[in-house]
Amino acid sequence: MTRLLDIRGLRIEAQSREGRTEIVKGVDLSLNRGEILGLIGESGAGKSTLGLAAMGHVKPGCRITGGSIRFDGLELAGADARLLRQVQGRRIAYVAQSSAAAFNPAWRLIAQYCEGPVQHRLMPRAQAEAEAVSLYREMRLPDPERIGARYPHQVSGGQLQRAMTAMSMSCHPELLIFDEPTTALDVTTQIEVLAAIREVVRRHDAAAIYITHDLAVVAQMADRIKVLLKGREVEEAPTREMLAAPREDYTRSLWAVRNFQPAPRDEPAAPEPILSIVGVSASYGTHPVLRDVSISVPRGRTVAVVGESGSGKSTTARVVMGLLPPTAGQVVFDGQVLDPLSRNRPRTLQRRLQMIHQMADTALNPRHRVREILGRPLEFFLGLRGRKKEDRIRDLLDQIELEPDRFIDRLPGELSGGQKQRLCIARALAAEPELIICDEVTSALDQLVAEGILRLLDRLQREMGLSYLFITHDLATVRSIADEVVVMQNGAVVEQGPKAQMFQPPHHPYTEKLLSSVPEMDPDWLTRLLGQRQMQEKGAA
Amino acid sequence: MILKLVLRRFAIGALTLLVVSALIFWAVELLPGDIASEVLGQSATPETLAAFRERNGLTDPAMLRYLHWLGGALTGDFGLSLANQRPIAELIGQRVANTFFLAGYAAVIAVPLAIGLGLLAALYRGSALDRFISTSTLAVISFPEFFVAYILILLFSAWLGWFPSLATVSPGMGLGARLYATFLPALTMVLIVMAHMMRMTRAAIVNLLALPYIEMAQLKGLRRWRVIAVHALPNAVAPIFTVVALNLAYLIVGVVLVEVVFVYPGLGQLLVDSVAKRDMTVVQAACLIFAATYIVLNLLADVLGIVSNPRLLHPR
Structure with missing residues (x-):
């Protein structure tokens, strides 16, 4: 039997300002x-490039320089637009990472679903619409008859990702490319999407390439796993084999990330709180988003706030930072009640309370060099000038483990994702704060890079006695760095306490749901979990 | 929500128009010299001057005259021309119609052509066609408009003899004859406004081409023109409308020189004549019409921009 897809010695080159670099190396x-097939690796490994190449597509600025891509006997490498149009969308379909960005905002979901089959002349519009509804139902979308009439911005992220998977099935393709389809979703939503994708792919007997950087996810989805590093294959093996016995060091290091544990600290009696959020409620317009939230952060400790998106985690941070005045309650910092608005707070107070954002990319001015980015808070909060300022900038770069001589004159665009996040940490440190609010600071990073950031934050805490309010949706992160855990849902705190206690049963039902939704390395985990949940539902009914 | 936004735009438009009308009125008011002695000449006796002021309401306080003028303008009555004492509305009516006709003529050609060429340039970005479209349209707007007009006259009327060099129109003329007579001024204006709209269309589309949903459309195996026309264009509508409105306004407001070159009896020419004759009431009326056109067109672009945004049109 001939293989459906056979890629041999594929090389792809990217053209950038500095010249050409090979991003897929044979x-x-x-x-x-x-x-x-699961494709796994950190960013820059070339997994997305390889996934797109399997459709015969390369991003603008890239080109195939060698090798072949044979799909069912057709050569796609260097194929003309006509042949590619016959294959793309129709026989090989693509599911993008961010469905919010990959759906056209101007058209209804069902119009975008029908476009493929109608344009490829596979079926009339009416039949396509009927099939859309049945696929929406298969993907367990709410109200499948009518959800197609909505615009992309009118449905939630998890629903949109399922609608995109449905859309990819519209031409009954033989091969599907999933490019990190659940990376942007929180754990509870991820489960639903994973289950729906797996079921629909199996039922329609399609082949798939599943790209992700999350090993536990790929373990649930793939029959075989291929590990990539910097454009080269590290190893490939059937899923169970690879999980049981990875052959290469690099693969083992991917495993190890999940096990980062800071050294236990000498446990003194619980210190007095540096920050207390007392009975805070807040709303956007008339829409309430926080209800009677009380959280306290002991000095020198890390309090992790977890919950799915929309649970009010980031809004809590905005209230503490004085960006959103609460409708009730107050924020107490080191014994002083903080003014609801940041601009009314004295500069010394602003200095002691800093924040690091999720998107290091957008939090840094792209036209400022590292020197200006770090120099500004030094001038503004501490009044440093000239020689003193320069010395302090170099100290800060040393602290975040970036060599001052190499980095001080760079622009943010010349740094990697992890380096940018380090720079954001240094900028917060420049103000010599006592409390730092970390808003999903590792969520946009690969596991290996994220681990580096967590180690850095941990070291800084030990050296300077910093306190962190750490907002995340990733329970693995919580498990590794938190001293105390706060679980939020729908704008309210459902459970809080020391980490050890939170990860021990019995749990609040919502905490239980969150915890059980974190994918585990066991390839049977998803099947088992879905079975359990079904049983519970039956039991409840 | 969308209704509120649109109504707000209308309110802002009305307010702007009010401010502009006040500026126009007071600017003329501040001009040195006495209108009565300007009109009646140096030999006028104090009695005739007083009688003239009385008749034209010039003795009233300025504020009262402004309100009176504004109220009249709203009902289409702009008062009397100082130069020949005829009602301005009568004087201006045919001129306004002529100017709008010419602008409409040019717009009907220029807008689809510019957007079409912009789409083509975006579709074949970086190709020879793209560069040809971009440089040629840019070259044309680099010349002053009267120069373009004279070149066209030289080419089509003096050498080839295809079209008349004077755009003479009369009220009883048929549409065909009218279109023929005004072809050269219309062509001049098409050339002048096209580059801006075409370049904006191209830039707005090219901006979108790097977005994930455009890549997604490509990966569905759609034809390239469909990706651009169906997936990119609807999302580029707001910036394109803005530029189209600006240029439509320019077609009406900025054509003074073109009308003069072709001796076309439009509002622009009337304005030039009236300034020469110091016929201030006519100048006021013409300016107010220009300002109103400008504001209304930009208002329309704003509203279309709001209405074309699915997030506003179909809230959650």
């Missing part, structure tokens, strides 16, 4: 009908 990949 990779082989093969896939049988009905098989699911």
Whole structure:
């Protein structure tokens, strides 16, 4: 039997300002009908490039410089637009990472679903619409008859991702490319999407390439796993085999990330709180988003706030920072009640309370060099000038483990994602704060890079006695760095306490749901969990 | 929510127009010299001057005259021309119609052509066609408009003899004859306004081409023109409308020189004549019409921009 997809010695080059760099360096990949292959690796490994190449597509600025891509006997490398149009969308379909960005905001969901089959002349519009509804139902979307009439901005992220998977099935493709389809979703939503994707792929007997950087996720989805590093294959093996016995050091290091544990500290009696949020409620317009939230952060400790998106985690941070005045309650910092608005707070107070954002990319001015980015808070809060300021900037760069001589004159665009986040940490440190609010600071980073950031934050806490209010939706992160955990849902705190206690049963039902939703390495985990939940639902009914 | 936004735009438009009308009125008011002696000449006796002021309401306080003028303007009555004492509305009516006709003529050609060429340039970005479209349209707007007009006259009327060099129109003329007579001024204006709209269309589309949903459309195996026309264009509508409105306004307001070159009896020419004759009431009326056109067109672009945004049109 011929293979559905056979990629041999594929090389892809990217053209950038500095010249050409090879991003895929001779990779082989093969896939049988009905098989699911997991592609895994950190960012820059070339997994997305390889996934798109399997459709014969390369991003603008890239080109295929060698090798072949044979899909069911057709050569896609260097194929003309006509041939590619016959294959793309119709026989090979793509599911993008961010469905919010990949749906056209100007058209209804069902119009975008029908476009493929109608344009490829596979079926009339009416039939496409009928099939859309049945796929929406299969994907367990609410109100499948009418959800297609909505615009992309009118449905939630998890629903949109399922609608996109449905859309990719519209032409009954033989091969599906999933490019990190659940990375942007929180754990509870991720489960639903994973289950729906797995079921629909199996039922329609399609082959798939599943790209992700999350090993536990790929373990649930793939029959085989291929590990990539910097454009080369590290190893490939059937899923169970690889999980049981990874051959290469690099693969093992991917495993190890999940196990980062800071050294236990000498436990003194619980210190007095540096920050107390007391009975805070807040709303956007008339829409209430926080209800009677009380959280306290002991000095020198890390309090993690977890919950799915929309649970009010970031809003809590905005209230503390004085960006959103609360409708009730108050924020007490080191014994002083803080003014609801940041601009009314004295500068010394602003200095002692800093924040690091999720998107280091957008939190840094792209036209300022590292020297200006770090120099500004030094001038503004501490009044440093000239020689003293320069010395302090270099100290800060040393602290975040970036070599001052190499980095001080760079622009943010010349830094990697992890380096940018380090720079944001240094900027917060420049003010010599006592409390730092970290808003999903590792969520946009790869596991290896994220681990580096967590180690850095941990070290800084030990050296300077910093306190962190750490907002995240990732329970693995919480498990590794938190001293205390606060679980939020729908704008209210449902449970809080020391970490050890929170990870021990019995749990609040919502905490239980969150915890059980974190994917585990066991390839049977998803099947088992879905079975359990079904049983519970039956029991409840 | 969308109704509120649109109503707000209308309110802002009305307010702007009010401010502009006040500026126009007071600017003329501040001009040195006495209107009565300007009109009646140096030999006028104090009695005739007083009688003239009385008749034209010039003795009233300025505020009262402003309100009176504004109220009249709203009902289409702009008062009397100082130069020949005829009602301005009568004087201006045909001129306004002529100017709008010419602008409409040019717009009907220029807008689809510019957007079409912009789409083509975006579709074949970086190709010879793209560069040809971009440089040629840019070259044309680099010349002053009267120069373009004279070149066209030289080419089409003096050498080839295809079109008349004077755009003479009369009220009883048929549409065909009218279109023929005004072809050269219309063509001049098409050339002048096209580059801006075409470049904006191209830039707005190219801006979108890097977005994930455009890549997604490509990966669905759609034809390239469909990706651009169906997926990119609807999302570029707001910036394109803005530029189209600006240029439509320019077609009406900025054509003074073109009208003069082709001796076309439009509002622009009337304005030039009236300034020469110091016929201030006519100048006031013409300015107010220009300002109103400008504001209304920009208002329309704003409203279309709001209405074309699915997030506003279909709230959650």
